[in-house]
Amino acid sequence: METRKVQQVGGGTYTVSIPVGWAEEHGLEAGGTAYLYTHRDGSLVVRWAERDENALAATEIDLANADGTATRHLLMAAYTAGFDRITLHRREELTDGQLRAVENVVRGLTGVEIAEETGDRIVVRGMLDADGVSVRQSLLQLQFTALSMHEEAIAAFVGERADPAQVAERDDEADRVFRLVERHLNRSLVRLSEVDDLRMGRPRLFDYYCTARNLERVADHAARIAGTAARETYTVPESVAGEFRAMSDAARDVVRDASDAVVNGAPRKAAQDALDRSEAVVAEGRRLESRIVEISPAHAAVLTRLLDSLVRTAKCGGNIADLALRRSVRA
Numbered sequence: 404m405e406t407r408k409v410q411q412v413g414g415g416t417y418t419v420s421i422p423v424g425w426a427e428e429h430g431l432e433a434g435g436t437a438y439l440y441t442h443r444d445g446s447l448v449v450r451w452a453e454r455d456e457n458a459l460a461a462t463e464i465d466l467a468n469a470d471g472t473a474t475r476h477l478l479m480a481a482y483t484a485g486f487d488r489i490t491l492h493r494r495e496e497l498t499d500g501q502l503r504a505v506e507n508v509v510r511g512l513t514g515v516e517i518a519e520e521t522g523d524r525i526v527v528r529g530m531l532d533a534d535g536v537s538v539r540q541s542l543l544q545l546q547f548t549a550l551s552m553h554e555e556a557i558a559a560f561v562g563e564r565a566d567p568a569q570v571a572e573r574d575d576e577a578d579r580v581f582r583l584v585e586r587h588l589n590r591s592l593v594r595l596s597e598v599d600d601l602r603m604g605r606p607r608l609f610d611y612y613c614t615a616r617n618l619e620r621v622a623d624h625a626a627r628i629a630g631t632a633a634r635e636t637y638t639v640p641e642s643v644a645g646e647f648r649a650m651s652d653a654a655r656d657v658v659r660d661a662s663d664a665v666v667n668g669a670p671r672k673a674a675q676d677a678l679d680r681s682e683a684v685v686a687e688g689r690r691l692e693s694r695i696v697e698i699s700p701a702h703a704a705v706l707t708r709l710l711d712s713l714v715r716t717a718k719c720g721g722n723i724a725d726l727a728l729r730r731s732v733r734a
């Protein structure tokens with residue numbers, strides 16, 4: 404780091420000299436144009452090119468050797484990377500599998516549409532600007548989706564009134580919200596103005612992304628539990644059903660309280676309490692695991708899978724609580 408004196412020129416212009424070595428290295432000459440970026444955190448960035456603002460304007464992907472699955476993965480990668488305009492093409496006509504893959508991906512993402520389509524190319528365009536996106540609201544939406552999925556999945560597993568198929572369908576909704584958050588995090592690493600448009604700093608955006616990642620995993624575990632409930636035809640023994648309900652309630656409470664602490668900037672005590680309760684649920688899971696074979700020998704494997712998902716859900720809550728604790732220390 405180097406320091407420079409701020410000088411005033413004329414009636415109100417302030418100037419700061421630039422290190423000679425840096426100027427020579429980047430080919431800076433007198434009369435060139437400088438681009439100044441002011442940020443909400445008080446920083447001022449000076450660049451001699453606009454490439455960072457235009458780097459995500461467009462990209463092209465050659466699908467010459469890509470089947471439907473590869474097409475899906477490539478388009479998803481370009482979306483989460485943050486590109487505004489994605490052109491997928493090949494020398495011959497696009498195959499039916501490639502076209503279906505693009506259409507399915509676009510239907511499952513937020514803020515994009517198919518803008519152009521010809522025989523050998525298809526263009527996907529982003530429609531949402533960062534200043535029209537609330538990452539905080541997206542995180543709260545993901546929290547609600549993941550926790551309600553989890554509650555319904557447990558109800559289906561223990562034989563209460565719930566449809567496990569609906570839980571699996573909502574997993575796509577959770578994935579869609581998470582990918583939107585991931586997209587804007589990646590854009591913020593390239594575009595200097597992204598965090599200003601989102602009206603937050605990079606540390607908070609990263610905390611929100613990590614929280615969203617763990618909430619998306621909670622939704623995945625809910626889908627896993629619902630899938631098991633849909634496949635199995637037995638009734639969970641009442642002697643253990645109550646313990647599973649209590650453990651799942653505790654795990655969801657941890658996830659809810661921890662993510663609330665991240666979003667609202669709760670005091671350190673709230674974050675520490677959520678972290679402690681996460682560890683308590685994990686310990687309860689280990690205790691219950693040792694009894695499963697005795698309680699229901701014929702269905703021990705199924706109950707163990709359920710228990711594993713509950714423990715992992717609590718651990719996701721612990722990960723989020725750790726983020727909230729780190730944020731409180733940083734503040």
